[in-house]
Amino acid sequence: MRGLSAFPITPSDADGVVRVDALQRLLRPLVDARVHSIGLLGSTGSYPYLSRPERRRAIEAAADEVAGRVPLLVGVGALRTDEAIRLAQDARAGGAAAGLLAAVSYTPLTEDEVFEHYKAVAGESGLPLCIYDNPTTTHFRFSPELIARLAALPGVAAVKLPGGExxxxxxxxxxxxxxxxxxxxxxxxxxxxxxxxxxxxxxAWYSVVAGILPQVCMDIVAAVRAGNATEARRLNAALEPLWGLFREFSSLRVVYEIAERRGVCAAEPPLPVRRLPEAARQRVAAVLDGMDPALLR
Amino acid sequence: MRGLSAFPITPSDADGVVRVDALQRLLRPLVDARVHSIGLLGSTGSYPYLSRPERRRAIEAAADEVAGRVPLLVGVGALRTDEAIRLAQDARAGGAAAGLLAAVSYTPLTEDEVFEHYKAVAGESGLPLCIYDNPTTTHFRFSPELIARLAALPGVAAVKLPGGExxxxxxxxxxxxxxxxxxxxxxxxxxxxxxxxxxxxxxAWYSVVAGILPQVCMDIVAAVRAGNATEARRLNAALEPLWGLFREFSSLRVVYEIAERRGVCAAEPPLPVRRLPEAARQRVAAVLDGMDPALLR
Structure with a gap:
């Protein structure tokens, strides 16, 4: 849970069955680029839309493809605590290095409820956990106090914070x-x-774009680690047209387009989530066509 | 979908198995009070936390208890469109008069995505639908334009709007x-x-409190229908101590306490959602003890 964590989409069919071959095709370049971890079944990987057996199948397919070369950080979030425990147990049994646990909610949760949820999942599964603070999807916001309480629990090892100012x-x-x-x-x-x-x-950089364009992200991380802020910022600025699309259309919907245009896989997100409408797809295409090909890798 | 719709909790055990007897005990006074509909498996009924078989069992138990005397409005929301369709089909097969469909989301949805979701559920199930606009839980907000588009669809018959100013x-x-x-x-x-x-x-008044105190709510609706705004407002003002608890602790958590204190059922909401802590329980007890018993029915 340090360095670049690349979050691929999880291609699935209309019935929610994971397309194992397409998932493995997505993972191959991430392994080749030696990303520091793979964020399997993250929000970009549509985990809440997939059943427990399908999530297990995705983990198995990923473990087979990755073959221990890159640690797997696996999304184990669920509305119910007992289900999240089972998913974390599945992830551990499937070889995950850690679990990514969001405070998935419908009934808005209190801080104490979220604390007990994490404690139960960490304790019952034995899987090291990364706190997944994703208020855009869960609408729960972790306070610094709650992160501190959770960080003191055995097995809670990291936090993935949302972007901000x-x-x-x-x-x-x-x-x-x-x-x-x-x-x-x-x-x-x-x-x-x-x-x-x-x-x-x-x-750590928990990255959607690294799930489809891992190399440029590795270059950015290398520049940061080398103390070369100028180079990191130059690469980041060169990717700004992509960030604009992410902000406007959501990174999830945009990476489905990139995956198709790059010939990796043509997939639809789980309904009700949809591919971008045609006009937006053309905008994505134009941005990709206008970018330096050296970045698109 | 006119008049008073009473939303009971759905008692379930720690494994998410619906406690049929306790549910039927909750429904009996609603039928006796002749509420205009029962909002089964609403947000107060924890529908997103219950599996499809358990939701089907709750519908069967309710249909048995109610025996056609009060129409059932059944929550059919789900993250996936195909699952919501199946739940709506189950509800229709189980005798529901209508389905209550929320824009349940994890990935934030666009208006067009929500429109197509409703169209598919209404069209594939044949169950009349009430739009469930519940931004506190779904974080999707229906615009007036979207409600108008949906209202023009065959089978979309009503909207449950959130409270506001x-x-x-x-x-x-x-x-x-x-x-x-x-x-x-x-x-x-x-x-x-x-x-x-x-x-x-x-x-229509889609009411949490009517799921446990139906008679006072029926009195309010009768006063409104009789044009007696003064009496409706007087009763509402008398319930203000309860509303204060609802706003402070959430209506869902408070009605679990009321159900226990009235001897109807002692149940826990599905984890990670929890009963109120002891200090809050004592506040609820004090409010109930201080209220005119004529209101608590």
Whole structure:
């Protein structure tokens, strides 16, 4: 849960059956690029829309393809605590290095409820957990106090924070760092936000775009690690047309288009989520056609 | 989908198995009070936390208990469109008069996606649908334009609107009324908001409290229908201590306490949702003890 974590889509058919071959085709370039982990069945991987057996099948297919070369961080979120425990047990049995647990909710949850949920999943599964703070999908927002309480639990090892205001980053990171154990990893999602987050001390980039364009993201992480902020920012700026599409149409819907245009796989997200309408697809195509091909890898 | 719709909790055990006897005990007073419909498996009924077989069992138990005396409005929401279709088909086969369909989401949905979701569920199930606009749980907000598009679909018969600002009600109702067919029913949830909503022309009150205290709610609806706004407002004001608890602790968690204290059933909501902590339980007890017993029925 440090470095670049690449989040691929999970191709599935209209009945929610995972397309194993297409998933493995998506994973191959991520392994080749030696991303630091693969975020399987993340939000981009549509985990809440897939049944437990299908999620298990996706894990098996990924474990087969990856063959231990890259650790798997597997989404284990569910509305019910007992279901999340079972999913975490499945992920552990399937060889996941860690689980990514979001505070999936329908009835809005209290902080104490979320705390007990994480405690139960970590304790019952024995799978190391990354806290998945994704208010856009779960509508639960983790306070720094709650992250600190969770970080003190055995088995809670990291947090994936949402993007936010770059100006607020340094203070946020310093505040959190002071609250959590030294080996607890602080990382961020929100691709257009990631370079500044890493430069501010973020230890992981949980990336949607790295699920389809891993190499340019590895180059960015390498630049940050080498202390070359100028190069990291230059690459990030070159990707800005893509970030614009992500912000406008959602990164999930845009990466389905990129995957198809790059010939990796043509898939539909699970209904009711849909592919972009034709006009938006043309916008994506135009952006990709206009970008330096060296970035698109 | 006019008048008082009473939304009971769905008692279930720790494994998510519906406790049929307890559910039927909850339904009996609703039938005796002759509520105009029963909102089975609504948000208060924890529908998203229950499996399809358990939801089917709840419908069967309710249909047996109610025996045609009160129409059943059954929650059929699900993350996946195909699952919502199956749930609506189950509800229709189980004797539901209508389905209550929320825009349940994880990936935030577009208006077009929600439109197609409703169209598919209405078309494939043949079950009349009430649009369930519940932004607190789904985080999707229906625009007046989308409600108008949906109201024009065959089989989409009503909308359950969320509570809001009483001052904005008259304008909101007039605007919506002008957009939808004359026989499309406009109703509201948000118990502390319902009297003003009905006085502003709302045709239905989708009520949490009526799932445990149906008679006082029927009295309110009768007063509104008789043109006696003073009496409706007097009863509503007398319930204000309860509304305060609903706003502070959520109506769902509070009605679990009321159900236990009234000896109807002692149940736990599905984890991670929990009963109120002890201090809050004592507050609920104090409010109930301090209220005119004539209201608590």
């Amino acid at each position: 770059p100006q607020a980053l340094a203070a946020q990171m310093a505040d959190l760092r002071a609250r959590v154990p030294a080996d607890f990893a602080l990382g961020h999602s929100g691709d257009w936000f990631a370079v500044e987050a890493m430069l501010a001390g973020g230890e | 009483p001052q904005a009600l008259a304008a909101q109702m007039a605007d919506l009324r002008a957009r939808v067919p004359a026989d499309f029913a406009l109703g509201h949830s948000g118990d502390w908001f319902a009297v003003e909503a009905m006085l502003a022309g709302g045709e």
